[in-house]
Amino acid sequence: MSSLHGAIEVVVSDVVTVNELIKRFHFKRADGKPLPAFSGGSHIVIEMQDGDTLRRTPYSLSSSPFDTDDYQISIRRDDAGRGGSLYMHEKVEPGMSMSISHPANLFALDKRAPKHLMLAGGIGITPFMSQTAQLARTGGRIELHYGVRNRDLGTYVDELSARLGPDLHVYLDENAERMDLDRILGNQPTGTHLYVCGPEPMIEAALHSARRLGWPQAHIHHELFTKTAPGEPFTMTLQDSGVSVEVGETQSMLEAIENAGIDAPYLCRGGVCGQCETRVISHDGELLHADHWLSDEERAAGDKIMPCVSRCRGTLVLER
Amino acid sequence: MATPASQLPFREETFRDDFTFTNSPETVRRAPFPFDQDSYMYAVNMEQHRDGEPGTAFEAPIDVDEHYVSEMRDRALVLDEDPLRCQSLPHMALAGWDTLELLMQAKADSYPDWFTLDRDGDRWHWINRPLGIEQRFTFGDETTLPYGPLEYITRQAQGDFCVLDERQGNLWMDAGIVTTQADWSLDFDIGMNFFEWHAPVPLAHELGIFERALKYMLSVQIGAPARRLNWTMTVNPRLDTSPENYHVWGPENTHITEENVADKLYLRIELQSFWRLPRSNALLFPIRCYLLSMRDLSTVPKWATRMHRVLKSLPPELSTYKGLDNYRQIAIDYLSEFDDGSPTTPGARPD
Secondary structure: OOOOOOOEEEEEEEEEEOOOOEEEEEEEEOOOOOOOOOOOOOEEEEEEEEOOEEEEEEEEEOOOOOOOOOEEEEEEOOOOOOOHHHHHHHHOOOOOEEEEOOOEOOOOOOOOOOEEEEEEEHHHHHHHHHHHHHHHHHOOEEEEEEEEOOHHHOOOHHHHHHHHHHHEEEEEHHHOOOOOHHHHHOOOOOOOEEEEEOOHHHHHHHHHHHHHOOOOHHHEEEEOOOOOOOOOOEEEEEOOOOEEEEEOOOOOHHHHHHHOOOOOOOOOOOOOOOOOOEEEEEEEEEEEOOOOOOOHHHHHHOOEEOOOOOEEEEEEEEOO | OOHHHHOOOOOOOOOOOOOOOOOOHHHHHHOOOOOOOOOOOOOOOOEEOOOOOOOOOOOOOOOOOOOHHHHHHHHHHHHHHOHHHEEEOHHHHHHHHHHHHHHHHHHHHHOOOOEEEEEEOOEEEEEEOOOOEEEEEEOOOHHHOOOOHHHHHHOOOOOEEEEEEEEOOEEEEEEEEOOOOEOOOHHHHOOOEHHHHOOOOOOOOOOOHHHHHHHHHHOOOOOOOEEEEEEEEEEOOOOOEOHHHHHHHHHHHHOOOOOOHHHHEEEEEEEEEEEEOOOOOOEEEEEEEEEEEHHHHHOOHHHHHHHHHHHHHOOHHHHHHOOOOOOHHHHHHHHHOOOOOOOOOOOOOOO
16 A cells, blocks of 8 residues: 555544534544644544545535644545545544545635635535634634535534624525525625535536626635546556556555555545646546546547546556 | 755855854755756646655754754845735735744744743743744734744845735735745735746746646645755855846856855755645745755866756756846856766765
8 A cells, every 4th residue: 555645643532423414524633633723624634444445535624723732634435435534433433543645725715815715515514613713813704604404414503603693694405595696796896705615516516607797716715625536346457566456446546556655646636626637548438527627528538547537448558 | 854964054144245154064964955856847846845854954843954044134135125926815814814824833843942932821931942033922923923923033034035826726826935036026926826926937838837836736635745946046145136236246147257166156946845734725835945056066076077067957048037147058067077977876966
């Protein structure tokens, strides 16, 4: 197995059942030193050895960026996923040792913004927890709209309410409360930055409204918790390394490469940042692109792939 | 721990006027000689900046050498004359604190005989023995320091520092201190993005260097710094070769003769590193300057040979862009006496 970039050895210090779908995990550094401070919106990659399957999954940090004793992540159980959240919910207990990456940030606040408008759906609230904690210390105007299924699943409503007061707006699905995107997005002072995190349809609707209302692209930020779907196993050849690797059903190409002991570049592990882009030397069958990085032309050309999220129906040879 | 460096005294020397700057032999040999082969072309020559090789400038993550005290004195003179050499756009305050933490901690960790940092929550106590500074302050509160955090700590750190905000998949030069630069201006470049501030560099854009370099820099994470080397040449061991002072140093470019080239012409090496800053998510980009005279190079036969061959084969556009045209041939002639034509060993370290 290749090593997790910049791994920090931690101990699970607490596992809190927040509600029927969500558990919160607390980590302390194993060697007793302080954890790195980080920037609001950051994520860490958690390494899970689930039997034979190596998984490395990113999760947003929901703790305060200034808290160097305790990292917190919240994970929503996904019964139809690849098994990462199930592993965390069912197998991880206080006292366990785990490896995590240093925090990395692909959903950072724009520090010049006179106002930050945040739209959160469900578990998408997690990056806003660390962002609002950061802004509480450094200063900044916030308006946060948070949609949840019901009050039980409003994971951090109380904490945010204390932090934001009237700047927090909660919408309960069970009461048919909906965010009025046009009203929210159509009444903001010039220079406001928009941040959206939640289910994909919610993000798409918000971005669509924002663009229609004339928001500049540079003022719009979003983070999608990519749910990589499981798929049929397939074999890939890593030409530079001279090995053939089987990609399992619930394993990504990137994880399979790492499990074979080969270091490959990555950052987001969610198909958006471009760091893992790998050349496809040849392939038989169909490349199943699941990323948000390559252009349509690049996908059609078939000579590049994003191994963190994409798959192949057939076989392929990579320049790795 | 950088034991050899901690045994060196700090030199009293000048980088202007009478130019009393001298390298001790140990400092020459530990310099980060930038050429690992006999010719030079731009490349994305970035590598991890990891636990360093003892006896080299890479030994400590943030290198302090015998020129420390005198360099800081020269910096203070530049800033007195031209405060615009250190600027920080308003949104970069958090990055300034990140930088202060990084540099203080690195110095205290690598050189405990010279630097001490005690942290009690936000109450910090910093001691800098070489510069005779002791400061108690509150981390995050500018009113408890005599300068903003960036200026405060970089007045105590060798080399220039650019602090780059990351936005929209690009890097923006939104803060920095630049007093030892090879002819570029912070005041001109501040607020520009990565491609904009590199606009004047010839050939590199066509080679796609900057796209690949940017992608690498965006992937630099907390705790995993990277580095690369850059180089040019300078007449006299002058640190402040700035556009702002071109009227002072520019004319010296025509003063090199075969009698004075050995001691008056310098290889100017830049050790550039890239550090992800934790709270601001910005990138710290130190540019640390090492000066080796042609005579210094002649004491390391492999380096004199290589410098000779690099200068002989240097593309004309690069020579012009780096400002070498007036004296390149004189340097080649001087260095040729050390080049016996035989192959050089791989890598940049001396034999």
